[in-house]
Amino acid sequence: MxxxxxxxxxxxxxxxxxxxxxxxxxxxxxxxxxxxxxxxxxxxxxxxxxxxxxxxxxxxxxxxxxxxxxxxxxxxxxxxxxxxxxxxxxxxxxxxxxxxxxxxxxxxxxxxxxxxxxxxxxxxxxxLNSATGISGDLRELSMKLNSSSVRLPKDLIHLPGQIVYLAADFQLTFDETTQSTLLALLSSLITNDRVPADYKLLLQEFREKFNQLVATKKKIGFSEQQxxxxxxxxxxxxxxxxxxxxxxxxxxxxxxxxxxxxxxxxxxxxLTSVALILLLIRSFATFHRSFANFVLFFYRCKRQYQRIDPKQLGFSEFRLLAALANEMVESRRQIERRLEKLEAASAANGGVAPKHI
Known part of the structure; x- marks a missing residue:
């Protein structure tokens, strides 16, 4: 191919x-x-x-x-x-x-x-709520302090309520001033000789539980950043x-x-598009060259043999051109065969070339 x-x-x-x-x-x-x-x-x-x-x-x-x-x-x-x-x-x-x-x-x-x-x-x-953990224990102690405060002298009877209030306020605000005030108030009651001994024990237990609550809350963090x-x-x-x-x-x-x-x-x-475009351009150029040679070939046939009837047009003219082309091809083949025979004879005679074909 x-x-x-x-x-x-x-x-x-x-x-x-x-x-x-x-x-x-x-x-x-x-x-x-x-x-x-x-x-x-x-x-x-x-x-x-x-x-x-x-x-x-x-x-x-x-x-x-x-x-x-x-x-x-x-x-x-x-x-x-x-x-x-x-x-x-x-x-x-x-x-x-x-x-x-x-x-x-x-x-x-x-x-x-x-x-x-x-x-x-x-x-x-x-x-987790006011009834559990240290908060629950402190709440129970607060209730005991309030219920037992009737045994205190009249000038001190209001102090347990203040202590309970400060403890509840601290659990909401975690304010250091509230803490120091509460501890100072507890210390003053514990050291007061007019307070009954069993009530002092209750106050000491309340203070210990409150300190535990403060220490635990400090570990947890008084704010989100602590x-x-x-x-x-x-x-x-x-x-x-x-x-x-x-x-x-x-x-x-x-x-x-x-x-x-x-x-x-x-x-x-x-790359595929470029290759196809180049191939198409080359194919078009080849086709154009072949078509030009084809037309030129028949034009030469017409000029050489002058056998085409000017009155014949269209398909008849091309058919006559095809016949002339076939004759030219056959004539060329005959010439090639004669050349081959003469070359063979020349070789057989010792390389003496003939003067005429």
Whole structure:
């Protein structure tokens, strides 16, 4: 098969089209799988952030409502969140992200959970409501102080009520001035000789229980930034920041693979198009040259033999031209055969060439 023929050109163009489409299909399949895996990892990371938000929601519900039901929900969600963190190692290794991110997330999560459980234990010791824990004990002692205050001298009978009020006020405001005033008032009553001994024992027990309440509340934290409340919230913010960093590190990888898929697809399409255009241009030039030679050939036939009848037009003229062309081709073949015979005879006679053909 000649490469300059129309059939070979059509076959070549077909092969180029099939090759280009095949390369684009392979490219789309390859990057499609990569992008699908990246998207799945991105969705898993987003789910991890959602799990952390749900974990913090149960934490805040427990701190606000003081209900053990939310603590149990926190435990269940914490198991799910920890299991999801363990799957991040594969993502880190696959996309060559900073390995410290997963370690930081795991360690900060462990500290966050540990501090929260310690806080929950201290809150149960302190009292989840006014009837439990140290708060409940202090409430019972307050009732005993009020009920037994009738045995005090008249000028001191109002002081137990003031003590109970200051204790309740401190549990709401956690004001240091209130605390110091209450302790000073308790000390003055305990050292007063006119107060009965059994009532002094009750006051001392109240003071000890109040000091326990203050110490426990100090460990918990008088505000959200102090004590265990501040520690576990700080750890929770670190976990959130590390998850945000991991997401920020994964997004460029996703964008890069999308750009690579687009670039390779565009390059394959452009190269295939350029090859087809060049082949078409060459084919058109070949066709134009062949057609020009064809017309010139018949024009020479007409000039050489002068056998065409001027009155014959259309198809008859081309048929006559074809007959003349066949005669010229046959005449050329005869000349070639005669040349071959003469060359053979010359070779047989010792290389003496004939003078005439």
């Amino acid at each position: 000649k490469w300059d023929s129309i059939k070979s050109r059509l076959l070549l163009m077909t092969m180029l089209c099939v090759l280009g489409m095949g390369l684009m299909t392979v490219n789309q399949h390859y990057f499609g799988q990569k992008l699908s895996a990246l998207n799945a990892d991105n969705v898993a990371l987003q789910q991890l952030q959602t799990d952390l938000l749900q974990l913090r929601r149960h934490e805040k519900d427990f701190l606000l409502r003081h209900n053990n039901r939310y603590l149990q929900r926190f435990r269940e969600q914490q198991v799910t969140f920890t299991a999801s963190i363990n799957t991040l190692d594969k993502v880190i290794q696959q996309y060559q992200l900073p390995a410290t991110l997963v370690g930081d997330i795991a360690s900060d999560t462990e500290l966050y959970v540990r501090y929260f459980y310690q806080l929950a234990d201290l809150m149960r010791v302190y009292g 004590g265990l409340r501040g520690l576990f919230r700080e750890q929770a913010h670190r976990v959130e920041d590390n998850l945000a960093k991991l997401d920020a590190a994964l997004q460029p990888v996703l964008v890069e693979h999308k750009q690579q898929a687009t670039l390779y697809s565009t390059a394959i399409a452009l």
